[in-house]
Amino acid sequence: MERAILQRLPKVVLHDHLDGGLRPATVLELAREQGYTGLPAADVEGLSRWFFQGDSATLVRYLQAFEQTLAVMQTADALARVAREAVLDLAADGAVYAELRFAPLLHLRRGLAPEEVLGAVLAGCAEGGRLAGIPAKVIVCAMRQNDDASEVAELAAAYAGRGVVGFDLAGPEAGFPASRHRAACRAAVAGGLHLTLHSGEGAGVESIADALGCGAERLGHGVRLVEDLTVRDGRVVGFGPVAAQVHARGIALEVCPSSNLHTGMYPTVEQHPVGLLHRAGFAVTLSPDNRLMSGTSMTDEFALVVEHHGFDIGDLRAVTLRAVEAAFCEAATRDEVRERVLAGYPAA
Ligand SMILES: [Zn+2]
Numbered sequence: 001m002e003r004a005i006l007q008r009l010p011k012v013v014l015h016d017h018l019d020g021g022l023r024p025a026t027v028l029e030l031a032r033e034q035g036y037t038g039l040p041a042a043d044v045e046g047l048s049r050w051f052f053q054g055d056s057a058t059l060v061r062y063l064q065a066f067e068q069t070l071a072v073m074q075t076a077d078a079l080a081r082v083a084r085e086a087v088l089d090l091a092a093d094g095a096v097y098a099e100l101r102f103a104p105l106l107h108l109r110r111g112l113a114p115e116e117v118l119g120a121v122l123a124g125c126a127e128g129g130r131l132a133g134i135p136a137k138v139i140v141c142a143m144r145q146n147d148d149a150s151e152v153a154e155l156a157a158a159y160a161g162r163g164v165v166g167f168d169l170a171g172p173e174a175g176f177p178a179s180r181h182r183a184a185c186r187a188a189v190a191g192g193l194h195l196t197l198h199s200g201e202g203a204g205v206e207s208i209a210d211a212l213g214c215g216a217e218r219l220g221h222g223v224r225l226v227e228d229l230t231v232r233d234g235r236v237v238g239f240g241p242v243a244a245q246v247h248a249r250g251i252a253l254e255v256c257p258s259s260n261l262h263t264g265m266y267p268t269v270e271q272h273p274v275g276l277l278h279r280a281g282f283a284v285t286l287s288p289d290n291r292l293m294s295g296t297s298m299t300d301e302f303a304l305v306v307e308h309h310g311f312d313i314g315d316l317r318a319v320t321l322r323a324v325e326a327a328f329c330e331a332a333t334r335d336e337v338r339e340r341v342l343a344g345y346p347a348a
Contacts, residue, residue, distance in 0.1 A: 001306050001313065003299065009316060010096045010344035011298040012323035012337065013287055014196075015220055015254035017170075018102035018121065019069045020290025021086050024048045030072035030081075038071060052295035053262075062263060065293050074110040079117060080124035087128025087136040089291070093298045096344075097327060097337040100125060101139035101168055104155060105148060114155050122163040135333050139166035139196065142184060144176035149184035157191020165328035166194040168220060173202035178214045185214040194328040196254065200224040201265070209242045212251070218326055222246070222253035223260060226273040229280070236280035252283040252326035257304050258296040259289035275309030278319070285323040317345040 024047045031039050041047040051065050073079055083100065090098045100121075107117040122138060129136035140156035142149035149169065156167050167188035169178050178185070178197050189195055198220035199211035205228045211219060219225075225246055230238030239247060246253075257272050266272045278284040286301045288294070305311040311319075324338045 001303075003303060006302045006306065006316075007094055007299045008344070009094055009302065009313075010320060010341045011090075011094045011302070012285070012320050012327060012341065013090055013095050013098040013298060014218070014252070014285055014323050014326065015256055015287035015289055016086065016090065016098065016100050017290050018082060018086060018100050019066055019073060019106070020293050021089070021100075021288070022069050022073075022082055022292050023085055023089070024051065024292070026082065026085060027069060027072055030078050034072060034075065034078070036071055039068060048295075051292050059263070062293060069292070070106055070109075074107055074112065076112060076116055076120035079107060079120035080127070083121045083124025084128035084131070087125055087134070088132050090136075090298065091128075091132030091134050095134060095298060096340040097135050097324070097329070097333075099137045099139050099165065099328060101141050101166075101170070103141040103143055103152070103170060105146075105152060106143075114151075115158075118155060118159055118164070122159065125163060135329060135337065137165040137327075137329055138163050139168050139328070140164055140193075141168045141170040142181065143171035144169050144173065144178070144181070144198075145171050149181040150187060153184040153188040153191070153193075157188055157193055160192035164193065166196055168195075169197050170220075171198075173199060173207050177207065178211045178216070182214050185216075189215060194218075196220055196328075200253075201260070205240065205242050208246070212242070212245065216251070218252040218254055219246070220254050221256060221260065222251075223255055223265075223273050223277065225253070225282070226276065229276075231276065234276065236276065247280070247282055250283045252285050252322060253277065254287050255284050256287050256289035256294075257301060258294045262294040269304060269308040272309075274305055275311070278305075278309070278311070278315065283322050283326065284319060285326060286319050313346060317341075320345070 125136040142152035196218035197211040197216040200208040201221035228240030228243035
């Protein structure tokens with residue numbers, strides 16, 4: 001399938017980190033404006049190369065990369081700009097709906113209050129959405145390794161119905177179970193937010209079970225669910241209890257293949273379980289995760305599953321319609337987005 005065709009297809013983005021999707025030119029400009037001198041390169045090409053370490057990426061370098069983007073995302077103007085550009089870039093790549101996520105408490109280094117941080121991102125998203133003509137919503141993340149998740153959930157819930165649609169736990173999964181933050185998850189839901197939790201990326205099935213126990217409606221990644229399946233000759237022949245539950249309930253998996261490959265979860269594209277899970281009837285959706293660090297886009301993710309996992313246009317349509325149904329927006333927005341998706345794919 002030609003790339004131009006893939007690029008034009010309507011896309012629904014459920015999993016995209018604000019601090020992982022900046023334009024390299026914007027990082028440079030913000031650093032200059034703010035007098036930040038710690039960047040590892042002084043031009044767009046050098047900086048792009050540094051952020052995208054290809055297959056040799058290490059976790060340390062990956063985390064250093066977020067340190068660099070966070071360093072220039074500490075003012076209201078910078079946050080609004082980054083959010084606006086993220087929405088514009090996703091829309092230019094075919095997105096007709098996007099949920100952007102970030103952790104507000106990582107942006108307080110220059111004295112902003114948490115409400116100012118969230119307000120700036122919401123304003124940027126709204127402006128980007130207006131300019132691009134697509135709805136753009138925000139998911140607020142707390143970090144698993146920190147003890148402030150309840151504070152974050154309360155902050156997020158105060159903006160329910162005003163652009164914030166969901167709550168998430170990000171950060172290291174192993175050793176920091178979601179259930180440590182059960183009260184925060186409950187508070188978010190009680191405050192009118194939806195719940196998606198990163199799980200089944202940095203830890204296995206037990207972490208997915210834990211996330212479900214906390215009420216997760218979607219799973220960030222979730223691909224290690226495959227460890228709860230019996231696979232023979234490339235086909236699923238048996239479901240463990242967690243996989244069976246996810247399958248039966250149609251819980252959406254926010255699958256980000258390039259990100260998983262970039263962080264070394266699977267040695268080859270072919271070994272990534274995206275195709276297996278999709279064919280077994282799991283609610284696989286596709287997202288870019290960190291466009292800057294993983295050097296990817298929605299079109300790239302589409303191209304990856306077409307090229308390496310045999311997806312055709314009908315599969316991409318199915319994946320996108322699943323994402324529409326799993327989106328955290330209100331019903332009227334969902335109906336509009338569904339119309340745009342249906343109009344952009346050839347009839348099944
Ligand atoms: Zn993520």
